[in-house]
Amino acid sequence: MTTPHRALVLVDIQQEYFSGPMEIQYPAPSDSIQKIASAIDAATAHGIPIVVVQHSAGTEAPVFNPTLPGYALHPDIEERRTSEWKAITKQYGSVFAGTDLLDWLHENAIDTITLVGYMTNNCILASAADAETHAMGAEVLSDATGAISIGNDAGYADAPTVHRTLMAVLNSNFAAVEPTATWIAALSAGHALSKDNLPTSAMAGAALFSK
DSSP states (O other): OOOOOEEEEEEOOBGGGGSGGGOOOBSOHHHHHHHHHHHHHHHHHTTOOEEEEEEOOOTTOSSSOTTSGGGSBOHHHHTTOOTTSEEEEESSSSSSTTSSHHHHHHHTTOOEEEEEEEOIIIIIHHHHHHHHHTTOEEEEEEEEEEBOOEEETTEEEOHHHHHHHHHHHIIIIIOEEEOHHHHHHHHHHTOOOOOOOHHHHHHHHHHHHOO
């Protein structure tokens, strides 16, 4: 496999997701934050650039308000942060929307983003799907992100179902999905992660669920 030129993108690893109504439910945030820290340490050891993203909803918002404590990065991220990290503030789900991330990636000859952080069912999904429109490869570390349970007029699903389903959806087309340990091994070996494609995922799904 061709060695990808990666950047590790830390998506919204903010205190908002560790308590209160937005608290990540699956995988447990106490577990995913450890995986994120391991990914940061591995990226640093292998000279992979790191991008830190924080979501801002403005100073009048009840959540993701830059004047409130929930906006801050988790301490395990903040303590690893260096001046070499690329810092981005975003207002939309995708890390590309309304930011200079794509220009920075091109300037640094990066062709693949590795996404970790929160949440699976919003900004990770949006960013991975958006990467395709920019001809940018995407990887998602399945145990270094997390979801919440959701319910609305269209339906409902618990957090494990949301997370596992979206990992399968992403791997079927938008991103290579693997656990953090596999990604770290790929860094050492200098190779890309493999992902499925929609036709083979469709055939496997039909075989599993056909009557």
